Amino acid sequence: MTPAARLSAAIEILADVAARRRPVSDALKDWGLAHRFAGSGDRAAIAGLIYDTLRRRASAAHVMGSEEPRALVLGMLVLMRGLDAAAIGLLADGGRFAPAPLTADEQARLAAPDLAGAPPFVRGDYPQWLHASLRHVFGEDAVAEGQALAARAPLDLRVNTLKGDPEAARAALAHLHPGPGRFSPLALRIVLDAEGKAPPVTSEPAFLKGEVEVQDEGSQLAAIIAQPLPGTQVLDLCAGAGGKTLEFAALMDNKGQLYAHDSDIRRLKPMHERLARAGVRNVQVRSPRGAEDVLADLEGHMDLVLVDAPCTGTGTWRRNPDAKWRVRPGALAQRVAEQAKILEDAARYVRPGGRLAYVTCSLLDEENGAQVRALLAKREAFHAVPPAETVLALGSRGQALREAALVTREGLLMTPRRTGTDGFFVSVMKRAG
Template sequence: MTPAAQVSAAIEILADLSERRRPVADALKDWGASHRFAGSKDRAAISSLVFDALRKKASAAWVMGGDSVRAVMLGALREARGLGVDAIAALCAGERHAPAPLSDAERARLETATLDGAPDHVKGDYPEWLAERFAAAFGGRAAAEGAALAARAPVDLRANLLKGSREQALAKLAHLNPLPTPLSPIGLRIEAGQGRGPALAAETAYVKGFVEPQDEASQLASLLCAAAPGEQVLDLCAGGGGKALALAGQMHNRGQLYAYDADGRRLMPIHERLERAGARNIQVRQPKGKADVLADLEGRCDLVLTDAPCTGTGTWRRHPDAKWRLAPGALELRLKEQAALLEQAVRFVKPGGRLAYVTCSLLRDENEDQVAGFLASHPEVRALSGAATAEEAGLPDLGRFASPHGAGVRLSPASSGTDGFYVCVMRRG
């Protein structure tokens, strides 16, 4: 396929997303299935164009003076790709499978339109209904934080301490030119560029469990929990097991880690990952109907990790379609789920033990405000400051990311170069 035909295909997929409001992965898969002639490189290029348009949807529409899928694609070619009007016009020749030629109005917008005077939610490419919440979280930095969330994310890996050091992992993947992550002492970073990231499934270091994909912020969230060898730890929302595996590495396979998730289907990938990682101190607790499969852990745990379901606003670099599908009703539902999980989690924390509340959200509603509401009804629990949390984890430098809105640590693409995460460690008195 020619580059022009790839742009046409991307516009077609954006139209499908606009009509059906579904995950971009589903739309890309369906397009590929119905266009078998497109090779893997073509599909990767089209996917990249679609993701760029979704990242820059609001600013691209502002530049073009309209929000049609064609306008968004043309605006994204300028805003995300940095193409000039002549380069964009060359892609829109109207011949064969190319998009129709630029109109005089489109050419004029591409040549002269700017984001001067645009509101923060347009400059930052996030939904208008979240404007007040972004302002509450970031103040005058809201647009910059949103813009950072609209950028491409690197590929971050975590060195599995059960198999070897970060230095060994760097050596095993030297052909991919990895670099140590700036903040996590166990992370590796591979810049993805414009194309796909590395095919990890074909890398021996991954297959043999020396590394696991995990964003640096997620690594830091696990490290801030300060799990120690010999402790009793419960991961209450374990999902596929990413943080449980990280905690097992910190514990050096000593002590006991219980991995649970209310949705047993989400736990399925954990079994294969445990074997690959060599994690032997993780006991998977599968839900069994109405049975309380965690009853024996009540009041016994040194650490309970609640990686709560949330809006995922902090992961928009990796899932740009999610920000446009997010609705206010979803936030309300997540707030109720988070409050219920905290009430469930505290019963397992022993006196003097720790409760770690983690989200991949940047909204105060789901983070500091949620913790404040929980503490108000649990006087026996106190929250550690961000600085104290970092100090206890042996990562004092992370204290500079202490939340300005309450307890805990707040990470974001603009401030820390990571996905957006919130970590609050609380101690039961």
């Protein structure tokens, strides 16, 4: 497909998403099935156009004076990809499979894109209803934080120390030009190409052998800060597909006992294969069984309980720009209620002197600090461990992370703007002995 034809396809798919109000991934899949002549490169390029458009949807609509799919894509090309009006006109020339020629109004707007008078939520490319929450956390930096969230994310890998070491993994993937992580000693970072296309890492021998896993550096740091120690008893209460379970096992050097649980058995399905590939031997998966309490025997016995809580995912907007515009106030309220219940439940598994680590991929205080404050008010035996202490788990890199991140009494918040990672909040609480 030509670049112009890819542009037309992106506009068509975005129109389908708007008309049917469904996830972009579903629309892309259906389009690919109906257009089998499009190769993998074409599909990746079209997806890149769509996701870049969603990253800059608010600002593109402001520049173009319209929220129509065509206007959003054209606005993205000038704001996100740096094309000028002439270059865009060559793509939208009305030729075969190309978008219709630019109108005089479109040419004028693309020639002088102006966001100077736009509201903060437009300049920051985030939903208007979330502005108050983001401003509460970031103050005048809310726009800058939003703009960082509207950029593309790199591809981060975690080296599995049960199978190898960072230098060996980096050598095995040298053809992908990975660099080291900024804060995590386990991280390798691959910068994506100009269109945001990621290399097929899951087909690499290093991945197939379990030597590396795909995991954002912020997620890696959250697990390290939680500090699962070798030989201890650890519960990953919201384990999902097992990303942090795998890292915990490696940090524990397969020593001690690690329990993995999730309230939804479907989310646990990929874990078993991942555990085997990673060479993990100290994990016991506790799948839910109806009304039975499968964790009853763990109550009051855990050295560490991790709550990687379900949340709005505002910290992952770089990777999931579709979710940015689909989240609603009702979803936030639902997540906050779920988090409070999970945290209260998690506290009962912590032994005297043990720790409770609370992690979200959210930037909102409602899901982060407020949840910690509420639990501490109800559970007087617990207190928040100061981030100045928790970052010591990172050794010499800990102080640098503390200086870069946003630190509060409840915990530490990483963001794309501050730490170059996805947005992650980490709080560690300790129960009195």
